Amino acid sequence: MEVNVSADSGAKSGWQTLPLLHPGIYNLLKFRNGIDTVLASVNLPAGSLSQMRLTLGNNNSVVLNGQSYPLQTPSAQQSGLKFNIHTTLTGGIVYRLWIDFDAGRSIVTTGAGAYILKPVIRTYTEAIGGSIKGYLLPGIAKPAVLAVQGTDTLTAFPDSATGYYFFGGVNTGSWNLSMHALDSTYKDTAFSVSVATGVVTNAGSVTLQKK
Template identity: 40%
Template sequence: MLLLIIAPLSGLLISCNDEDDTTQGTSKVTVRMTDAPGDYDEVNVEVLDVMIKNNSDTSDNGWVSIGNISPGIYNLLDLTGGITVLLADNEVPSGLLGQIRLVLGDENTVVKDGVTYPLNTPSAQQSGLKLQINQTLQAGATYNFLLDFDVEHSVVVEAGGSGNYNLHPVIRVTTEATSGAIKGTILPITVQTLASVEVNGTLVSAYTNEQGVFQLNGIPSGTYTVTLTPDIASGLTVLVVENVVVVNGEITNMGSLTLP
């Protein structure tokens, strides 16, 4: 079993006497997973559990299951163009949530050109990937966390021509309250296109799916330049769209965009 640590968020499980009433009681927490697709037929990941921790302590103690889990093997490439899967949905104690941990099984595979390969996780990766969010959960509020799996950078072909595929997870964790999304449809839909935007020095990107749809998740409110880069074999050129406005909690739909 692989235990993949995903995110020191912030806010949950503390109930001290000197706390404000807004952190007494429970908060509704949902955890969803989506994907920025890569150039594979399938990338299948077995999810067993979603766990949380009540503080920002980096030790491996204090983990509990969030409960009400939807375990299963998920093809990440089905989760594109704004499609997500609900992994966990439950009431949890309000207060400081330290971390969230995605627990994976060993039934992880990648399909390339119709051939299925094991998707291995090197032992060095078993300590996981931690992402800081720092947010206190208020009593009675609902928090929707989105785990955005970047397949293009998470699946690595082993050097030396061995044909082995390794999982080096690259995951962004965002919330609806503190970010929005950019969506659009690229024409012609038969051309795989990479949509990208720079956010505070970090490049956020996603390929179009089979319907030509892309969605860039976890984009904070602001005005951005979206770059659409088609497959070089198509002979089409890059399309740059400026002044794309994003509002927290909303999806900015750019509509249909035709590559030049």
Template identity: 40%
Template sequence: MKKHVLLLAAFAALFVNFISCSNDDPKTSQVEVRLVDAPGDYDAVNVDIQDVMINRNDGDNGWQSIGNVTPNVYNLLELIGGIDALLVDSEVPSGKISQIRLVLGDNNSVVVNGETFPLATPSAQQSGLKLNVHQDLVGGVKYTFILDFMVDKSIVVEGNGDYSLKPTIRVITEATSGAISGMVNPFDYQVEVSAVTGAEEPIVTLTNEEGKFMLHGVPAGTYSVTFTPDEASGLSPKTVEGVVSVLGENTNMGTVELE
């Protein structure tokens, strides 16, 4: 009996987690982390990035991996002139995050005058490079964190000729979209909700069982939002003009009445 109770509890936890990450739930935000470089006087600077984590508080107990990270070695000196490296693009629970951490592997090196030297990273490998961000993530909004790796200030030549990495990284936070949410009435039938501006492709979602909807990742602009009920409902489509999406904000349309 105890085993069955534990299995049911585990299933319930998975079900709740699935619901919280659905497209109709406004309590998640899309986060991407990109790496760029301020140039340095080296042939190459290779950094082995294994994971990207976020912290919900200022202590050491709130760290969690963003997930969806492919470990890779990046030559920082290639990330200039508009070129960047996408480290992660994933959905995370909304709310405040205080820090981002890069976890490094062992394969770090610097190339000077054609010769490759190991790049020591004694603290970064164990605990990661901790970067303060202090950002409130709004549900349905996409955020980009740009990590500007300042190579000239980050590489130290030791007295014995060895090279160490003591990173200086500038963090730039961009809210790259907004969101549009609300609910429809009546909600006995599912309704397709689409937002369009100009000649752009529409952004589309469906209402949930409570009639609620959220259009995620909506670029800033003014939209026509169209509600198309299931044909079996007998309700007519309705379009609301002039709905404004603002970067970093959730535009709540309230309740839209269908007839």
């Protein structure tokens, strides 16, 4: 893991390596609905933070129906996964930066029994935007929650037992929440919530009803 602390994202001298707290293999599916893990912690100088870069190891895989398949990650292994941050760090302030993988959109099949990792990633900080949490039941309906604001669409799959779901680092303003059941015998529902900076908006508990 590296960060570019130069105002110029193309400057080679601005990259600084961050030592990982727990190097190893991570199961991305364990980190959802607000559950995360700390990859690195470091003191950075006040000033610009333009980019972050992750260089993955060779032992990447996807498990389908109990069988493990290797994931090809050509770009990640060669130059690393780069994503823009472009923020200014103020001295004496603690910043938390999240890296949010969209696992469902990051795996691509070649059609020949092979799979490629093409990461779809967004980043957000604690000080920007707010969050949305809620509960959607019953788990037997296999529900999903879509949060939509303009052209920005986020997806969460509630915990099968508790129904809990969470969207972190979302923009302030009004968001349309659409509750959809993969089981077509249940009715979908939708409503809007308002998000404020630094606030976790509680969307409440929703139980989908049979048609």
